[in-house]
Amino acid sequence: MRLGELTDPDDRTLRNPRKIIRRTSVQLTADEYKFFLPSHKADVNFEGNTIVVLRKPTCFEPHALFVAYLASRDRRFPFSSPLWLKADGTIPTRTFFINRLRRFFGRDVAGQSMRAGGATALASSAVAPSLIQAIGHWSSATFQIYIRKHPVMLQALLYGRSARAPDERVQLPFYAPTT
Incomplete structure (x- = not known):
């Protein structure tokens, strides 16, 4: 996935609510989780795509992290439609996300x-x-x-x-x- 598919643009005039991944599109099983990406840069037919993340035994377990995120997100914002939310209930922007990445990986991280x-x-x-x-x-x-x-x-x-x-x-x- 591209960073622009997970975040809102910093420029408010470029934001498009039709491109937001919805919480209701999430499907969670013991072996995977998936959600619907309504639009992306390479989607020439404007059909969207389903993103599937398989559960794999690794030191980094995205399935468990995603389940924990969903529980926290649903507890705090049960009626909010976007899947990805910050602690204040707003959709993360590109700058917000890059700044968080740089805290962990250094200043040379880019989009x-x-x-x-x-x-x-x-x-x-x-x-x-x-x-x-x-x-x-x-x-x-x-x-x-x-x-x-x-x-x-x-x-x-x-x-x-x-x-x-x-x-x-x-x-x-x-x-x-x-x-």
Whole structure:
């Protein structure tokens, strides 16, 4: 997902209520959670997409964090429609989100950092470039410029395999490779 799909623009004149992810679109099971993204930059047919996050055994457990967020959000703002809310009940803006990220990851974090990190993580796990493009809803091969140009990343992209031992598997929290 892009940062602009999770937040409101800082410029109030650019905000569009039709692009807000709704709390009512959330579906939660023991194995995954999903919600409907009503609009995004690469959605040429204006159909929206369902975002699915699978539960995976990792040190970072997005499923548990999401469930905890929903409980807190629903307790504080049971009648508010947007899925993503700040503690004061407003939708987070781009600047708000970037400032919070910089508290944890330093000043060099920018809006594309999460997408670049996702593309890099997939490339380092030997995911095919065509799949990286599809997973990230990239409309062209421009995602390749965001992959950090480390020799391990280039090896994964060029040769379609990880630099890890063949039996060493990487579990990504947001991607379930098919074998």
